[in-house]
Amino acid sequence: MKKIINDPSAVVDEMVKGLVFAYDGLVEQLPDTNVVHRKADKNGKVGLVSGGGSGHEPSHAGFVGKGMLSAAVCGEVFTSPTPDQILEAIKASDEGQGVFLVIKNYSGDVMNFEMAKDLADMEDIKVEYVVVDDDIAVEDSTYTAGRRGIAGTVLVHKILGAAAEEGASLEELKALGDKVVSSLKSIGLALSPATNPEVGKPGFEIGADEIEFGVGIHGEPGYRREKLQPSASLAEELVTQLKKEFNWQSGDSFALLINGMGATPLMEQFVFTNDVHHLLQKEELDLAFKKVGDYMTSIDMEGISLTLLKIADSKWLDYLNAPVTTIAW
C-alpha cells in the first residue's frame, strides 16, 4: 500500500483536521467528533445533515456550506458513522425548524441514522429523512438490502440544500427529497479497486485488461466483468442500462452527473463525457444541467459513474443552479 498517510487508523481524524484547517473560513469541526459543520449564519431554516463512511471525498464534508449541507458526519473509512456523532450533527444544525437527513441506502447507515433520529426525538428535535438508492446496478428486490446510494446523492444534497436555504419546511423537504430520489438513477464501472488504508490491500482483484460494470462505491461487486474496451463502448453500456430504467421519451429533461471514482483523471472523465454526449444526443434528451468531476469517490478506485436525474419540476433546475459556498460543489 503506497499512500500519503501516517497511522492508517488515524486517517479519518487527520483528514478531517486537515480539511477544517484548509477551509476554516467555511467550516468548523464539532468538538470530540468527526462532524464538519458550516460556519454560515443561522436564520431559522431547516438543518440539512448527511454523512456516511469516509473514503468518498469530497463527499460529504466538501458539500457543507451555505446553500447545501449544514453538517456532514465522517465515519471511519467505508464504515457508517455512529448515532452519537450523527446526533451531535443534528443538534448543531437545528435552527428551530428541525433537521433533515440524507442517508445513502446501506444497512449500517440506515440503522445508525435511524438511531440518531430516535435520540434526537428524545431531545425534541424534529427529524425527517430520505434514503437515497440510485444505484441501478443492484436488483431492487426484497432479496437484497435494496439499491445502494451512490453519486446521485450529491444532487440530492444540492436540491434539498437550495430548497432549505429558501425556507422549505421539514415536511416540504421530505416530499421533495422522496420525489427527487425516485427520479434519480446512477450506474458505475471500475477499472481497479480501492485500497482502504486500514485494510492495507485492494478491496478486490481484477485483471490488467478487465473492467467491471456496476461496482459499488465500497468495491461491492458489480454485475458483469468484461475485457477493457473503448470509452464509447463503456458509455454505451451505462447509457443502455439507464435507458431501460427510465424509459425516456425524446425531449425529456434530465440533469447529468459524470463522477470520477478518485484515481481516474479528468482527462478520461471528459473523454467519457464526450461519448455520453453523443449517445444522449441520439436519444434527443434535453440535458438541462450538467456536471463532471470527482464528487462521490471510492478512495483511489479507478472508475466512473453516470447519473441521470429526470427533471420532474423546473424548480429543480433553479435549485441545481443556485449559488453555494462550499469546498467542492
Next chain:
Amino acid sequence: MKKIINDPSAVVDEMVKGLVFAYDGLVEQLPDTNVVHRKADKNGKVGLVSGGGSGHEPSHAGFVGKGMLSAAVCGEVFTSPTPDQILEAIKASDEGQGVFLVIKNYSGDVMNFEMAKDLADMEDIKVEYVVVDDDIAVEDSTYTAGRRGIAGTVLVHKILGAAAEEGASLEELKALGDKVVSSLKSIGLALSPATNPEVGKPGFEIGADEIEFGVGIHGEPGYRREKLQPSASLAEELVTQLKKEFNWQSGDSFALLINGMGATPLMEQFVFTNDVHHLLQKEELDLAFKKVGDYMTSIDMEGISLTLLKIADSKWLDYLNAPVTTIAW
C-alpha cells in the same frame, strides 16, 4: 495501459469537446482549435490567456471564466500548443486593451507563446507575458532551462484574473505578474508515474516502496529518491526546502496551495495538509489563504505538491478571494 479513452491520439480533441459540452453555459471552443474560450461578456478589459500541454486538468481550461482566464490553449498531451492556436486564443480574448499571457517555464511553451506574440504584434494586438517558474526542485542556474512552472501557476491565474477583471492595464498586469511570480515557490513529490496515453507506458519507473522528491508535472526527474515514509516526514522535507528558499520570519503572510497530482485521493491530500499545518504553525506563519485539491495534475500520477506565495501586498488576498465563475477554482 488501462484508461477510459478511445483513440489515444484523439484524447485531447475528445476531452476538449467533452469539457465544452459539459460546461456550455460557461465556455465555448474556438472553431478548428483546441482553445477553450469564456462566454462572459466583453467589457474592454485586458484579455488573459494561458495554456500548455494537456494532461494537467483542470489546468488550464478549468480556470476559464469570469474573474480568471479569458481563454486556455490545450496542446497535445505534455506538448506545448502551437503558435497558430495561441494566436486564435489571443484574438478571441482581445477586448481592445491587449492580451496578457501566463506561460509556464518550459522551452517549448516559451518558444511557442513568443512566436504567437510575434504573430499578434503583426495583427496589432498588444501582448505582454509572464513566465512562471515556481518549481524549486530545479536548480536555478544558467546550466538549466531554469525552474519549471508548476501548480503555483494557478494562483497567478487567479490574482491576474481578478486584477484584469477589475480593469488593470496590460502594463499593470505585467508588473503584478512579475512580482507575484518572484514571490511564488512550489515543490512536489511523486509516488508513481503518469502514463501519457499516446506513449502507452509509464513515464518513469519507481519501486513499490519508493517515493521521489521534486518530480515535475511531466514526470521530469526529481532531486532524490527515498523509501516511502509517513506523510508527516514528506511534509517536513517539502516545508524544509521551501523554508530555505523563502527565509521567512515568524508572522510573514502566505497563501498556501496543496495540489494533488491526479490519482492521489483527497483523503491523502487532507492528511498531508494536516501535517503541513503543524509544521507551518511551528514557524508561526500567517496563512492568509488556503486551498487543497487537484489543480495542476500530471494525468494519473500519484503525488502531491506544496505551493507557498509570499503575500507582498494585501490586495493579493482580495484578488485570491474575489468570486469567479469557472469550472474548477
Next chain:
Amino acid sequence: MIKVETAKKWLDLFIEQLLENKVYLSELDTAIGDGDHGNNMARGATALKEKLAEKEYDNLTDLLKDTGMVMVSKVGGASGPLYGSAFIEMAKAAKNDEQVALADLLQAGLDGIQKRGKAAQGEKTMVDEWIPVIEDVQNNQLTTEKVDEYVEKTKPIKATKGRASYLGERSIGHIDPGAASSGLLFKTMLKAGVADE
C-alpha cells in the same frame, strides 16, 4: 440469577476474543462484505475495555447498558447499532427483572437486533446464530461445539440482508461475519460460566 462479576468476566473474554480474531473476522467480511467487520468490532472492544476499566459495576443493568452504549458509539457500520441494540435491550430486561433468566435476557437482545435490523431467520446474518443458541440455552443444551456448528451453518445460506445480499448466489459458501462474532460472544459466555448460574 446472573452475577455481575460473571457477566463482567464474560465481557472481558469477549473483548479478548474480538481483538484476537480481528483479522479473521475482517477476512470473512472481505469475502462477502466490505472487509471491516473485524476492525469495527475490535474498535468497539478496545473502547469497551477502557470503559469497563473506569469503574466497578455493582449491577448487571449498568454493565450491559454501558456495553451497549460503547458498541453503538464506537463500532459503526451495521454491527454497531445491532450489537448496541442487543446490549441495551438486555440491560432493560435486567432492569425490569433482576432475576431474569439467561434465555430471556438473550431473547431481549435478539428482539433488539431484529427490531433494528428487520432480519428474519435464514437471511444469513447474526440472527441465524442467536436464534438456535437461545433455544439451546432454554433447554440447557448449549455447548461450544453447537455454537460453532451454528456459525458454520450460515455458509450455505444465500444472503438477503446486509451488504452480502448484493452478492446474491455468490454469498453462498461463506460464513457470515456477524454470525462468527456472535459465535465468539456465546463461546465466551460458556467459558465465563454465565450459563451455569
Next chain:
Amino acid sequence: MIKVETAKKWLDLFIEQLLENKVYLSELDTAIGDGDHGNNMARGATALKEKLAEKEYDNLTDLLKDTGMVMVSKVGGASGPLYGSAFIEMAKAAKNDEQVALADLLQAGLDGIQKRGKAAQGEKTMVDEWIPVIEDVQNNQLTTEKVDEYVEKTKPIKATKGRASYLGERSIGHIDPGAASSGLLFKTMLKAGVADE
C-alpha cells in the same frame, strides 16, 4: 541552384524517415526528456505529407515556407517552433537569393533555430548537429557516416538547454533526440541529392 523537385524529394524522404523512426525518437526522448519527440515529429510529418500533396510547387520559397508553417502549427513542443523557424528562415533566404547555395540556406535555418532557442554549440541540442553539418556542406565533405557521427557525438555532452537540462549529469551518455531527428533531415538531404546540385 537547388531545384524545387529535388527539395520536394528531400522532404518526401524526410517525412518517410520521421514516420519510420517515430518510436525510436520518442524512446530517445524518454531517456532524457518527456518521451514525445517522435510523436511530435510524426504528427508534423503526417500533416506535411497532406499539405505537400495539395499542390504543385514551382519554387523553393513556397515549398520551404509551407513546410515551416506546418512544422510550427502541427509539431508543438520545443521542436515545433525550432524546425518551423528553420524552414521559415530558409524560405526567406531562398526568396532573397534564388541561387542560394545549400550551405547558406542551411545557415539561415540554423540562425532561425538559434534565434528562437538561444542555444549555443555544446548544449546538447539539435544545434550540435547543424553546426558541423553546415561546415561539411561548405567544404563539400558531408557523408551519411558523418551525419551519424555528429548525432553520436551528442552523447557525452551534459545538457544545459531544453528539458534534458533538468537531468544535469544524468543527461550524459544519451543521444539528443532533436539532434537525431536533424540527422534524419541531413541523411535524406544527401539521399535526395540536394547536395549534388
